[in-house]
Amino acid sequence: MRSLQAYEPIVGPAVLHQLWQLADNLQGLKVVHVNSTRTGGGVAEILSWMIPFMNELGIDTSWEVVEGNAPFFAVTKMFHNGLQGNQVNLLHHHIESYEDTNRANAEKLRPVLEEADIVFIHDPQPAMLMHLCPNRRGKWIWRCHIDASRPYRPVWKYLRPFLETYDASIFSMSQFSRSLPHPQFLLAPSIDPLSDKNVNLPDEEIQATYKRFNLDPGRPVLTQVSRFDRFKDPLGVILGYQLVKKFSPVQLVLAGGGADDDPEGAEVLREVNEAAKDDPDIHVLLLPPDAHRTINALQSCADIIIQKSTKEGFGLTVTEGLWKGKPVLGGYVGGILLQVINHHTGFLVNSPEGLAQRVRYLLNHPEMIRTMGDKGREFVRENFLLTRHLREYLTLMTGLRRGFSSRLVVAA
Amino acid sequence: MDVKTRKIVKRNSSKTEVTPFQIKDCALIVRISDQLPAINLRELRERVGNCSADSLYHHFCETVLRPSFDDPEFHNDFAIWARRALHDHVLAEKLEILDPYSFSDMEELRKEVIDILDDRLSETYYVPWALHDRAFYFHSATTVVFDTNITIDSPEKLCDAIAEMTTSSLYYHFWEARRRTPERRDDFTVWLKAWNDRGIPLIKAFSQIDFYFMSLRELQQRTCQVIREATGGGSVK
Numbered sequence: 006m007r008s009l010q011a012y013e014p015i016v017g018p019a020v021l022h023q024l025w026q027l028a029d030n031l032q033g034l035k036v037v038h039v040n041s042t043r044t045g046g047g048v049a050e051i052l053s054w055m056i057p058f059m060n061e062l063g064i065d066t067s068w069e070v071v072e073g074n075a076p077f078f079a080v081t082k083m084f085h086n087g088l089q090g091n092q093v094n095l096l097h098h099h100i101e102s103y104e105d106t107n108r109a110n111a112e113k114l115r116p117v118l119e120e121a122d123i124v125f126i127h128d129p130q131p132a133m134l135m136h137l138c139p140n141r142r143g144k145w146i147w148r149c150h151i152d153a154s155r156p157y158r159p160v161w162k163y164l165r166p167f168l169e170t171y172d173a174s175i176f177s178m179s180q181f182s183r184s185l186p187h188p189q190f191l192l193a194p195s196i197d198p199l200s201d202k203n204v205n206l207p208d209e210e211i212q213a214t215y216k217r218f219n220l221d222p223g224r225p226v227l228t229q230v231s232r233f234d235r236f237k238d239p240l241g242v243i244l245g246y247q248l249v250k251k252f253s254p255v256q257l258v259l260a261g262g263g264a265d266d267d268p269e270g271a272e273v274l275r276e277v278n279e280a281a282k283d284d285p286d287i288h289v290l291l292l293p294p295d296a297h298r299t300i301n302a303l304q305s306c307a308d309i310i311i312q313k314s315t316k317e318g319f320g321l322t323v324t325e326g327l328w329k330g331k332p333v334l335g336g337y338v339g340g341i342l343l344q345v346i347n348h349h350t351g352f353l354v355n356s357p358e359g360l361a362q363r364v365r366y367l368l369n370h371p372e373m374i375r376t377m378g379d380k381g382r383e384f385v386r387e388n389f390l391l392t393r394h395l396r397e398y399l400t401l402m403t404g405l406r407r408g409f410s411s412r413l414v415v416a417a
Numbered sequence: 418m419d420v421k422t423r424k425i426v427k428r429n430s431s432k433t434e435v436t437p438f439q440i441k442d443c444a445l446i447v448r449i450s451d452q453l454p455a456i457n458l459r460e461l462r463e464r465v466g467n468c469s470a471d472s473l474y475h476h477f478c479e480t481v482l483r484p485s486f487d488d489p490e491f492h493n494d495f496a497i498w499a500r501r502a503l504h505d506h507v508l509a510e511k512l513e514i515l516d517p518y519s520f521s522d523m524e525e526l527r528k529e530v531i532d533i534l535d536d537r538l539s540e541t542y543y544v545p546w547a548l549h550d551r552a553f554y555f556h557s558a559t560t561v562v563f564d565t566n567i568t569i570d571s572p573e574k575l576c577d578a579i580a581e582m583t584t585s586s587l588y589y590h591f592w593e594a595r596r597r598t599p600e601r602r603d604d605f606t607v608w609l610k611a612w613n614d615r616g617i618p619l620i621k622a623f624s625q626i627d628f629y630f631m632s633l634r635e636l637q638q639r640t641c642q643v644i645r646e647a648t649g650g651g652s653v654k
Contacts (some may be wrong), residue, residue, distance in 0.1 A: 019565075019583045022472070023442055026563040152551070179449050179554035189449040191556070400444040400561045411471045412597070414562045 006057050009392075015198050016392050022408055024392065027399035028062035030415045035143070035400065037121040039114070041081065041130035043070050045262055046232070046293040047194060047321040048127050048150055054197045054391055055398070062399070063258035069114050069133045073080045077106040079129040079268050089127065089162030089236060089316045092258065095159055123402055125175075132167045147174040151318045152181045154337045173405070177319045178341050193343060194319045195394035196385070201297035203262060203328050206305055214302035218288055220256055225368055228258040230300055230325070233273040233291070236316040237261075243280050243287065245313065245360030250286070253368050260290040260303050275370060275414070288360035304329045308374060310351075311414065313360055317341050324389045327381030329352075330380055334363050344389070350381035351407045359364055362379040383394055424462045433561060435566035435611045436603070438575075442627040445482055445558040447475070454552035455508070458503060459543045461553055462494070462534040470523035471557040474596065477517040477526065479558055481633055482588055492516075492630060495530065502547035516629045518595055572615050575605065576644040578624065584633035591628060593634060622647035 013021055025191045026154035035341075036059060040048050059066035059087040073081075080103045111134055118124055118134065122143040126132055128150055135145045147168055153161075153176075161183070168174065168185060176182040182189050189226050196203050215222045229247060239259050246257040258281040259277060261270075276293060281287035304310060310326030312335045319340030326333045327344060333351035345351040352363040367374050405417055407417055443595040448473045462608070465473070477496035491497045491513050500509035511533050520526040538544070565586065569578045579587065592603040600607055606623050609616030624642040628636050 016644060019581075020441075022565065023444065023585075024566065025561075025584070026442065027444065027561070030563075176449075178552060179454075179556065180552075182449055182554075184453075191447045191449065271562045287588075315602075336496075396444050400446045403561050404446055404559050409446075409559045412562060 009058055009061055011199060012390075012392060015386065016390060018394075020392050021024065023396055024062060027403060027415070028064060029404070031399065032063045032167070033401055034064050034123065034125045034298070034406075035121045036064055036125070036402070037069060037071045037117055037242075038125045038127065039071065039131045039134065040127035041071050041073070041078075043068075045201065047187075047319070048200075048322065049247045049284065050197075050200075051194055051391075051394070052127075052360040054200065057396075062395075064402075065212050069071060069117065069285060069387065071110040071114075071134075073106040073130075074102075075268065083084050083166065084129045084160055085151060087157040088149075088151055088164075090155045092156060092157050095163065100163065101259060107133035108137060110134065116392060119341060123405060126171075129164055132164060136167060144172040146188060146296075146401075146405075147171045149174060149176050152178075152316055155185050156181050156183070159189055175401070178343065181318070181339070188412065192394070192401070193340065193389065194301065194324075194415055195323045195389050196321060197390045197391045198328060198386075201276065202301045203325060206298075206302055206303065210298075211302055211305045214299070214306050217305070218258070220288065222306075225253065225255045225308040226258060226306050227309050227311055227325075227364060228260065228303055229313065230258075230322045231314070232261045232268045233277060234316055235269075235273055238313045238315050239273065239277045240280055241315075241357045242311055242360070243277070243304070244357035245311075245354075245364065248285065248357060248361035248369075249283075249286075249364045252365060253288045254286075255340070255364070256286045256288065258290065258303055258307070260288075260292055260300060262292045262294045283322045285321070300325075301329075303373075304331065307331055307366060311360065312336065312341060312398070313354060313357075314338055314341065315338060320368060321342065322387055326383045327389075328384045330378035332367060332377035332381065334360055335385055344384070348377075350377055350384055418511065418630040419625070428651075435608075437570040438578075438608045440565045440567040440569065440578065440586055441560045441562055441589055442583055442586045443560050443593065444572075444585060445479060445560055447479075447556050447558045450555040450557045450617050451646065452555040454554045456549070456552045458505075458508075458534065458538060461498070462531060462538060464555060465495075465530050465534065468555050469557055472555050473523045473527055474517070476513070476555075478592060478596070482585065490551075492552070498547070498551075498553045502551040502553065503545040505541075505545050508545075511537070517599075518629060529553075560589075562589065571621055572598075572609055573648075574611050575609075576618065576641050576648075577643070579637060580593055582637065582642050584637065587633050587640075588635055591640075613614050619644060 009021055029135050038052055042049050056066050056068045060404045080099040087093045115138055121138045124143055124145045126150050127148045168381055170186055174185055175192050177193055179191055189405045220226055249255050254325035277289055279311045281289050304326055310333045312320055312323045314336040323333050323341055323344045325336050327350055333345050334354055335345040337353040337355050345353050352361055354360045407413055450468060450470045452464045455464050480494055496509045496513035498506045499512055517526050569575055593603040595601050606620050609620050626639055
């Protein structure tokens with residue numbers, strides 16, 4: 006595992022020094038993060054670096070994962086979709102499965118959770134755990150990674166009683182938040198620039214990737230990396246690509262992995278394969294959850310990165326694309342708005358037609374592809390690397406320990 | 418890296434009684450305030466009247482720390498919202514010109530903002546609305562302040578020290594200081610006063626910086642530039 010020191014060449018010494026200074030006041034604190042999967046998806050990726058780094062900073066941090074069966078994950082996927090506004094049919098046996106699984110996990114996790122000084126519960130899957138830990142002594146924070154701005158009411162009405170007793174909640178953007186009777190904080194997520202998914206790759210590896218996936222390096226490559234999920238609109242991407250294809254010999258890569266807690270992916274993948282079957286220039290790639298380096302190489306091969314989501318939490322694949330120095334065409338939703346700045350780092354689009362128009366514009370202005378790519382990488386360096394994210398967690402934990410006022414001096 | 422091993426900026430300098438300048442740093446943790454989001458101009462006017470002074474300060478002054486590209490057109494969130502969500506260019510311009518540091522406190526600033534919003538409401542034949550996903554969310558922030566263990570022991574070393582500062586340090590000593598100190602001046606100016614003649618040219622130079630409409634990077638460059646000019650050109654080492 007890397008040390009924080011390894012990031013100094015990327016972020017500079019002052020940024021690391023800030024982390025040590027903030028952590029100085031949190032030594033020995035017991036912190037637990039709980040989510041629903043160790044692999045696949047942005048939350049697991051964030052926790053996989055955050056836990057060791059918090060420990061390196063002297064904060065006793067552990068990561069617990071709730072265990073569940075297929076019906077449980079089907080329900081939590083319904084919650085996920087429902088919170089993002091989709092109508093779902095929540096029945097009694099769904100609730101039973103959710104609550105039984107949380108009870109079973111509480112039996113196992115109760116000692117570590119009740120003993121912790123701070124518990125971060127990520128997303129709705131383990132949200133009920135707080136109710137099942139009556140002797141808790143620490144602060145409990147619900148971290149919502151998804152866009153809950155306009156939830157399907159029955160889902161929200163069911164989850165709300167579990168959530169409102171938390172000491173605080175965290176959202177990626179204020180637009181994602183719900184009215185809750187506790188402080189709500191805003192924290193954007195981040196990427197690890199030295200992870201397999203984001204580290205600079207040698208040119209030979211990138212060239213080998215063209216060959217491995219039968220991509221023509223002489224023609225433009227458009228790439229969308231994301232789960233096969235309707236909210237990521239892979240079919241809309243194919244439509245946009247088909248509009249461009251009439252004018253330019255582009256290739257399209259739709260690459261994604263499944264996640265343990267996403268049972269809907271197979272159905273969406275089938276629809277995408279069906280839409281792509283007659284075109285050899287559409288490459289639909291189902292990658293294993295640990296194919297981080299392959300994803301990195303595919304993003305590096307791309308001329309333009311696409312993330313045409315119709316709903317999005319933060320959109321870490323956008324951050325990854327920008328970090329690779331590529332312009333990003335992103336849906337006009339969620340955290341993509343924080344990252345894709347029109348004419349600076351890419352373009353926001355609202356339809357397959359809009360996507361096609363911006364692709365054609367960029368392909369006809371190759372100098373824009375380069376300048377936007379350079380700007381995007383610097384934008385991520387300044388704002389969306391893990392060091393900033395870690396600093397905000399440390400700041401939040403300091404506030405939770407000391408109380409929030411307009412100014413909090415932690416070292417005089 | 419042990420926090421205590423961080424390099425201390427101390428070069429040979431003339432002996433003095435003045436306490437070295439302690440460079441501090443800060444980080445914000447932003448939270449949603451207890452005001453409901455505003456979806457139209459009338460709601461904005463009502464919420465501005467009721468929101469906390471911390472919230473007003475956040476939307477006028479802490480925006481400079483936010484991730485974004487430099488946007489020289491608008492610097493406070495109310496002007497940005499008027500322009501981008503309400504598409505009211507006139508209102509955006511009237512709000513944008515407000516310099517929060519020219520008011521004696523946030524309550525005076527609040528009165529002025531409300532005055533502008535009331536004027537605009539009386540001028541328009543309808544209440545301008547934003548789209549449902551473009552509501553104005555009121556935020557406030559806690560500034561967590563911490564030591565860097567770096568000190569500056571003479572005015573001649575100020576330029577180099579500022580050039581090496583994080584932007585959040587610069588924010589703390591230049592912007593936030595005006596809210597915190599009784600003099601309502603930046604921390605450098607307050608410290609330079611103790612240096613009498615050696616501090617006067619720099620104090621004068623600092624007073625000429627129109628900092629509110631600059632990004633922190635621009636402020637860093639501008640500050641170093643005015644120090645160099647005030648001290649006769651080259652480096653002030």
